[in-house]
Amino acid sequence: MTEIIYFAGGCFWGTQRFFDQFEGVLSTDTGYANGPTVNPTYEEVCNDSGHAETVKVEFDNSVITLDELIGYYFKIIDPVSVNKQGGDVGIQYRTGIYYTDEAQLPTIEKRMADLEKELGMKSAIEVKPLENFYKAEEYHQKYLVKNPQGYCHIPAIMFEIGKKK
Secondary structure, eight states, rough: EEEEEEESSSSSSHHHHHHHHTTTTTEEEEEEEESSSSOHHHHHTTTTOEEEEEEEEEEEETTHHHHHHHHHHHSSSSSTTTSEETTSSSGGOOEEEEEOOOOGGHHHHHHHHHHHHHTTTTOOOEEEEEOEEOOGGGGGHHHHHHOOOOOOSSSGGGGGGOOOO
């Protein structure tokens, strides 16, 4: 069965590239989520519009589960950093898991509880229903594929851990 989940993990270029590598991920889109205005531009998002750079992940849960995807997500973020991942700083770089199906919430909450127990503290990851998502401009889609030398806070080795067959 196909499901959709949204991950904000700092700069969306690397987050998209990271999730694209996994068998069972059917499609990804970069975009802007949970902000106060309709259809923001990249420039508006970079000037504190309140949206998070987010990746929409459509996946086949008979091949890869939400639990597995969240586990992978935790590998590419600093879960206690507020509005900052790597060299990227600003509200648009906050971390978050945004869901559209309440049935996903128990899995998300369990993974978050396990993470916070391991950390010994509360994380900075938002867990919220998706309020809105606006697809980013075309040049942001698959950016690191088009621009392999582009900046990314995620170490390149992380793009090799789940190579699709």
